Structure formats: structure tokens, C-alpha cells
Amino acid sequence: xxxxxxxxxxxxxxxxxxxxxxxxxxxxxxxxxxxxxxxxxxxxxxxxxxxxxxxxxxxxxxxxxxxxxxxxxxxxxxxxxxxxxxxxxxxxxxxxxxxxxxxxxxxxxxxxxxxxxxxxxxxxxxxxx
Numbered sequence: 001x002x003x004x005x006x007x008x009x010x011x012x013x014x015x016x017x018x019x020x021x022x023x024x025x026x027x028x029x030x031x032x033x034x035x036x037x038x039x040x041x042x043x044x045x046x047x048x049x050x051x052x053x054x055x056x057x058x059x060x061x062x063x064x065x066x067x068x069x070x071x072x073x074x075x076x077x078x079x080x081x082x083x084x085x086x087x088x089x090x091x092x093x094x095x096x097x098x099x100x101x102x103x104x105x106x107x108x109x110x111x112x113x114x115x116x117x118x119x120x121x122x123x124x125x126x127x128x129x
Contacts, residue, residue: 022042026088037082041081
């Protein structure tokens with residue numbers, strides 16, 4: 001499978017996971033009430049953030065630009081835009097920090113796709129059995 005399909009699958013997985021994290025954090029009623037804002041926020045943070053990270057790296061931006069910008073968008077924008085209180089912000093940050101390693105572990109372990117977090121080696125399932 002081509003790297004483009006890897007990237008699209010990882011974007012989709014990240015989008016779904018981000019959407020679920022926001023749903024868990026803000027609760028059912030607020031999620032429904034603010035669904036349009038949440039969809040726009042998801043597109044901005046996940047899709048545009050991942051495109052910025054991928055193409056920033058490919059087109060020669062320094063790592064301290066293409067890596068922290070999407071990360072800071074992910075950390076700062078949801079609590080600010082969704083006006084999360086302290087408890088919701090802490091829960092959001094905890095879950096969002098877990099999401100990237102979980103996605104990386106999933107794709108690396110089951111499919112051997114290591115580009116989500118290339119600096120962290122996870123063995124492919126075929127190498128274990």
C-alpha cells in the first residue's frame with residue numbers, strides 16, 4: 001500500500017479518535033449542541049494539522065516548526081474554543097496525549113506502518129510470531 005494511503009488512513013483514524021475524545025470530554029448534550037463547531041475544530045486540528053506536519057517536513061521546514069505547530073493547535077484550541085473548565089481540560093489533555101501513541105502502536109503493530117511516530121520503534125506483529 002502506498003504512503004499516501006497510509007497517511008489517509010492515519011488521518012481518518014486520528015479524526016475519529018479526536019472526535020470521540022471531544023465527545024467523552026464535553027458530554028452528550030454539549031457535543032450535540034456544538035456539533036458544527038466540533039466538526040470544524042476537528043477538521044482544523046486533525047486534517048489541516050496533519051497536512052501541515054507532513055508537508056512541512058517534506059518541504060524542508062525545521063522540525064521545531066512542523067512538529068510543535070500542530071501539537072500546540074491540538075493542545076490549546078479545543079479547551080479555548082469549547083470553553084472547557086479545568087477538569088475537562090485536564091481530561092482532554094490526558095486523552096489527547098494518549099491518542100497519538102495509541103494510533104502509532106495500532107498501525108505499527110498490525111500493519112508495520114511506522115510513519116505516524118517514526119522516532120518510536122514498535123515491532124510489527126509478524127516479527128513476534
